[in-house]
Amino acid sequence: MLTWPKGLLQLVLLHTAWKMGSGQLHYSVLEESQRGTFVGRIAQDLGLEVSDLVPRMFRMLSKGEKDYFEVNMQNGILFVNSRIDREELCAKNADCVVHLEVIVEKPLRFFHVEVEIKDINDNAPFFPAREQILSIAEFVIAAGTGFPLEGASDADIGTNALLTYQLNRNDHFVLDSGNDEDESKSVVLVLKIPLDREESPVHHLVLTATDGGEPKLSGTVQLVINVLDVNDNPPVFNQSLYRIKLLENTASGTLVINLNATDLDEGVNREISYYFSNSVPLLITKIFSINSNTGEIRLIGKLDYEDINFYELQTVAEDKGNFPLSGHCKILVEVLDTNDNIPEVSVSSLSIPVAENSPSGTVVAILSVSDKDSGINGQVSCFVLPTGLPFRLESTFKNYYSLIVGAPLDREQVAEYRIVVTVRDQGVPPLSSSISLLVPISDINDNAPAFTQPSYTVFVKENNPPGAHIFTVSASDPDVAENALITYWTDEKLWPLSSYISVHSESGKLYALQPLDYEELKLLEFQVRAKDAGQPSLCGNVTVQVFVMDENDNAPAVSRSSEENLILLVVPVMPGHIVGKIHALDADSGYNAWLSYELVEESSGPWIVGQYSGEVSTKYSLDESEGSKIHSVLVLVKDHGKPQLSATATLSVSLVTSGQAIKTDVHLQRSGESFMPLVDSINIYLIIGICSVSSLFLLAILIYMALRCHCKAKETMVYGPGTATLVCASEVGSWSYSNRHSHILAGVSAEAGAKSDLMIFSPNVPVLANNGELKNGTEMPSNSSKEITRGEEPKELGMGIEKVGANSISEIQLVAADVSEI
Structure with missing residues (x-):
C-alpha cells in the first residue's frame, strides 16, 4: 500500500472538507491503489447511521463502465474495488474525477460524491521510434543551426510529465530545449562545430528524456547523424507554428491550410515534397490529408469536438537533392464546438403510484439530464408539459432534477397523468428531447x-x-x-x-x-x-316515504239500527215525506268509500231513496186506500270502487189510518193506566218530536263547530x-x-x-x-x-x-x- 507524504495528506483532507461544505462529498485516492484501499467514511460524512444502510436500501451508482469503488455496508467505509489507471481513465486531462451517485430510500435522498484520482509517476517517457536519423551536409551548415528532434511523451500529468532532455557528451552537438509558443517542450539539436564528413561520416548520439516524478523515470532514443557532402540548404517554412480553428461541422474536403516552404538551392535540390512527420498518430492521417506537391492540407474525416477538440500536426518539407534536406513546422488545429448533440434526459428513480392525498413536495421521480456539447450549447433547461399539471420540477444537484407534487391531487377527477419532461439546450438553434412518464394516482377513501x-x-x-x-x-x-x-x-x-x-x-x-x-x-x-x-x-x-294506496277491498256495512225497528206511517201523507234513513259505513277511503243508495226495482213501490243521503221518502201521496199493510223497502248500498262492492238494507214501513193510530195510543194509555185525552196524547207526542228535532239540530251545530276547531288546532x-x-x-x-x-x-x-x-x-x-x-x-x-x-x-x-x-x-x-x- 502506498504511503502519502504528510503535507499531501493534509492538503487532500482540507480539500475534502471544503468540498463537503459545498453540498457534496469529495475524496481523493492515488491511482494504482490496491483493492481494499481506504477512501473515506462515506456513511459518517453523509450523516447516515451505519445500521440504517441496509434497511434504507443504500446503493451507489457509478457513471463509468467499471465499478472502481465499493462501500462496506458493515462499517460505511468507501474503498477501492478494482485497479485504477488514471491514464486509461482520463488520458491527459488535468482533472480526473470519478462521479458516484448515492441513493437512499425511505425517505428518498440523493447524494453526489466525487473521487479524484491522483496521478503517480508510473509511466516513463518514451520516444516514438528507437532511433532518429538526420542528414547534415558538411561545412555547409553553419554553427548554431538547429535541427528539431521528435521529442518524447509521458502519459502522466503535471510534474510527473515534466520532461528534461540530456545528450551524451560529444564535440559537435548540444541541445536547446527552450519553450515553444505552444508552451510545450521541444527538442532542438544545435550544431556547435561544422561537420567534416571525411573525419566522421556518421555520428551516433544518445538522447535521454527524464520526467520530474519521484522516483524519476527516463527514456532514450538513438540519434544517427549522417554527414552529407552536398545540398547544403534545407527547405524553410515561412512560419514555424500555425494556429488553425475549425468548426466541428466543417465539411469533408475543406482546405485547412496551404503550406509554403522555400529552398535556396537550385534545380532538383529546391524541389520540395511535403508530408506528415512519422510522429503524427495514424488517427490524424484519417482526418487530415496533405498534398505532397502543393502543401495543401485538407479535411478528409469528420471532426467531433466531444471526441477530440485539439490536433497537433507535425509537418516536414523535404527537398529532392541527392542528400535531401528537410524543414519542419507545427500546425495546431483547434476544433470549435457546435450545437450538434441533442440533450438527453433519463429517469434515475421513479416512485409510483402516487397517493391522491400526497402532500405538496412529495418526490415522484429523479431525473438526470446531460448534453455532450460545451459552453452555451451544453447549458440545458428542463420543464414539464403540458402546463397546468399538479407537478413541477425542482433542481437538486447539477444536471439533476426532482419531479415533485406541486398541487393537490384528486383521483376522481384525473386517474393518471402522462407527463412529458422536455430538456432543451441554449444553442442556436436550440435542440431538445423528451421522455414521457405515466404517473397513476392511487385511490383513498375520500x-x-x-x-x-x-x-x-x-x-x-x-x-x-x-x-x-x-x-x-x-x-x-x-x-x-x-x-x-x-x-x-x-x-x-x-x-x-x-x-x-x-x-x-x-x-x-x-x-x-x-x-x-x-x-x-x-x-x-x-x-x-x-x-x-x-x-x-x-x-x-x-x-x-312509502305511501300505501287504497284498494276497494271492503264492502259497505249497513248499521243494524237502520233495520231493527218497524216504522209506523200514519196516512194520509204528502209526497216527499221522509220515512227513514239508511246508515252505512265503508272501511275503505276516497272513491272506494263514497256510497250511493238506490232501491231494488222489484220493491220500489211508492218509495224513493236519496242517492247520496240514504233518506227514504214517499214518491207520491198515500191515503187510507193503501190499506193497513206492512211495506218492505229493499235499499241497495254501493261504493264507487272498482270492482264495485255493495250491501242491502231492508226498511219495514207499516201504514196505519188516523183512527188506528188513536186506538193504538189509547190502548197504550190504558195499559199504562193513563187516561189522558187523545188530543192531549197527540200534542204530547208532537211536542216531544219538536223538542227532539231541535235538540238534534243544536247538537249537530255544536259538533260541527267542535270539529272545525279541532281541525284547526x-x-x-x-x-x-x-x-x-x-x-x-x-x-x-x-x-x-x-x-x-x-x-x-x-x-x-x-x-x-x-x-x-x-x-x-x-x-x-x-x-x-x-x-x-x-x-x-x-x-x-x-x-x-x-x-x-x-x-x-x-x-x-x-x-x-x-x-x-x-x-x-x-x-x-x-x-x-x-x-x-x-
Missing part, C-alpha cells in the same frame, strides 16, 4: 356514497304479496375498488319498521315483508343508509313547506269514514291514533284507481309501486274532492278527524 335523489316517494297498493319488490335505491361512489363497494341497510332493530320493510344489502332493492293494509297503515317513512368498504368507511343516507304532519287542508264532501255526494285506527311509521317511531280514512294529496300527486287509471283521466301504469318525482304539473282530483294547493311533492298531509253526518 368520497362518501351519494344517492341520486335527496329523498324518494313510493306509492304501493295495499294487499301486496309478501316479499314483493316495491322500489330500488341506488347510491354511487366515485372511488374505486373496496372504497366504492357499497352496502345498503336500515336499522333492523327498529320495530315495527323491521317487520314491514327489508333492503337488500348489495342491490338496494326494497321488499315489503308482509301485505300492507291501507286501513291500518298509510305511510312508512324511514332512512336507507349506504356504506362503502373503505378504511375508514364513509356513509350516506336517503329518506324513503290539530297538529298536522307536514312534509315540506305546505300546510294541511281538510277536504269535505261536495254537494252531490257524501263520504263514509271508518273509525278503525291507522298507523304512520316515520323513521324510528310509530304513531297510532284515531284518524279518518281521508287522505289529502297535493295537486301534483296522482290518485290511482284500482285499474291503474288516474281519476282525472290521465293514464298511469298499474304496477305495484310508483315513484313521484318533483316538477310534475298539478292535476285536479275527482268529483267530491276539493282542490288543495302545494308547492312540491313533499307537501303531502294526512288529516285526522272524526266525521259524522249532520
Whole structure:
C-alpha cells in the first residue's frame, strides 16, 4: 500500500472538507491503489447511521463502465474495488474525477460524491521510434543551426510529465530545449562545430528524456547523424507554428491550410515534397490529408469536438537533392464546438403510484439530464408539459432534477397523468428531447356514497304479496375498488319498521315483508343508509316515504239500527215525506268509500231513496186506500270502487189510518193506566218530536263547530313547506269514514291514533284507481309501486274532492278527524 507524504495528506483532507461544505462529498485516492484501499467514511460524512444502510436500501451508482469503488455496508467505509489507471481513465486531462451517485430510500435522498484520482509517476517517457536519423551536409551548415528532434511523451500529468532532455557528451552537438509558443517542450539539436564528413561520416548520439516524478523515470532514443557532402540548404517554412480553428461541422474536403516552404538551392535540390512527420498518430492521417506537391492540407474525416477538440500536426518539407534536406513546422488545429448533440434526459428513480392525498413536495421521480456539447450549447433547461399539471420540477444537484407534487391531487377527477419532461439546450438553434412518464394516482377513501335523489316517494297498493319488490335505491361512489363497494341497510332493530320493510344489502332493492293494509297503515317513512368498504368507511343516507294506496277491498256495512225497528206511517201523507234513513259505513277511503243508495226495482213501490243521503221518502201521496199493510223497502248500498262492492238494507214501513193510530195510543194509555185525552196524547207526542228535532239540530251545530276547531288546532304532519287542508264532501255526494285506527311509521317511531280514512294529496300527486287509471283521466301504469318525482304539473282530483294547493311533492298531509253526518 502506498504511503502519502504528510503535507499531501493534509492538503487532500482540507480539500475534502471544503468540498463537503459545498453540498457534496469529495475524496481523493492515488491511482494504482490496491483493492481494499481506504477512501473515506462515506456513511459518517453523509450523516447516515451505519445500521440504517441496509434497511434504507443504500446503493451507489457509478457513471463509468467499471465499478472502481465499493462501500462496506458493515462499517460505511468507501474503498477501492478494482485497479485504477488514471491514464486509461482520463488520458491527459488535468482533472480526473470519478462521479458516484448515492441513493437512499425511505425517505428518498440523493447524494453526489466525487473521487479524484491522483496521478503517480508510473509511466516513463518514451520516444516514438528507437532511433532518429538526420542528414547534415558538411561545412555547409553553419554553427548554431538547429535541427528539431521528435521529442518524447509521458502519459502522466503535471510534474510527473515534466520532461528534461540530456545528450551524451560529444564535440559537435548540444541541445536547446527552450519553450515553444505552444508552451510545450521541444527538442532542438544545435550544431556547435561544422561537420567534416571525411573525419566522421556518421555520428551516433544518445538522447535521454527524464520526467520530474519521484522516483524519476527516463527514456532514450538513438540519434544517427549522417554527414552529407552536398545540398547544403534545407527547405524553410515561412512560419514555424500555425494556429488553425475549425468548426466541428466543417465539411469533408475543406482546405485547412496551404503550406509554403522555400529552398535556396537550385534545380532538383529546391524541389520540395511535403508530408506528415512519422510522429503524427495514424488517427490524424484519417482526418487530415496533405498534398505532397502543393502543401495543401485538407479535411478528409469528420471532426467531433466531444471526441477530440485539439490536433497537433507535425509537418516536414523535404527537398529532392541527392542528400535531401528537410524543414519542419507545427500546425495546431483547434476544433470549435457546435450545437450538434441533442440533450438527453433519463429517469434515475421513479416512485409510483402516487397517493391522491400526497402532500405538496412529495418526490415522484429523479431525473438526470446531460448534453455532450460545451459552453452555451451544453447549458440545458428542463420543464414539464403540458402546463397546468399538479407537478413541477425542482433542481437538486447539477444536471439533476426532482419531479415533485406541486398541487393537490384528486383521483376522481384525473386517474393518471402522462407527463412529458422536455430538456432543451441554449444553442442556436436550440435542440431538445423528451421522455414521457405515466404517473397513476392511487385511490383513498375520500368520497362518501351519494344517492341520486335527496329523498324518494313510493306509492304501493295495499294487499301486496309478501316479499314483493316495491322500489330500488341506488347510491354511487366515485372511488374505486373496496372504497366504492357499497352496502345498503336500515336499522333492523327498529320495530315495527323491521317487520314491514327489508333492503337488500348489495342491490338496494326494497321488499315489503308482509301485505300492507291501507286501513291500518298509510305511510312508512324511514332512512336507507349506504356504506362503502373503505378504511375508514364513509356513509350516506336517503329518506324513503312509502305511501300505501287504497284498494276497494271492503264492502259497505249497513248499521243494524237502520233495520231493527218497524216504522209506523200514519196516512194520509204528502209526497216527499221522509220515512227513514239508511246508515252505512265503508272501511275503505276516497272513491272506494263514497256510497250511493238506490232501491231494488222489484220493491220500489211508492218509495224513493236519496242517492247520496240514504233518506227514504214517499214518491207520491198515500191515503187510507193503501190499506193497513206492512211495506218492505229493499235499499241497495254501493261504493264507487272498482270492482264495485255493495250491501242491502231492508226498511219495514207499516201504514196505519188516523183512527188506528188513536186506538193504538189509547190502548197504550190504558195499559199504562193513563187516561189522558187523545188530543192531549197527540200534542204530547208532537211536542216531544219538536223538542227532539231541535235538540238534534243544536247538537249537530255544536259538533260541527267542535270539529272545525279541532281541525284547526290539530297538529298536522307536514312534509315540506305546505300546510294541511281538510277536504269535505261536495254537494252531490257524501263520504263514509271508518273509525278503525291507522298507523304512520316515520323513521324510528310509530304513531297510532284515531284518524279518518281521508287522505289529502297535493295537486301534483296522482290518485290511482284500482285499474291503474288516474281519476282525472290521465293514464298511469298499474304496477305495484310508483315513484313521484318533483316538477310534475298539478292535476285536479275527482268529483267530491276539493282542490288543495302545494308547492312540491313533499307537501303531502294526512288529516285526522272524526266525521259524522249532520
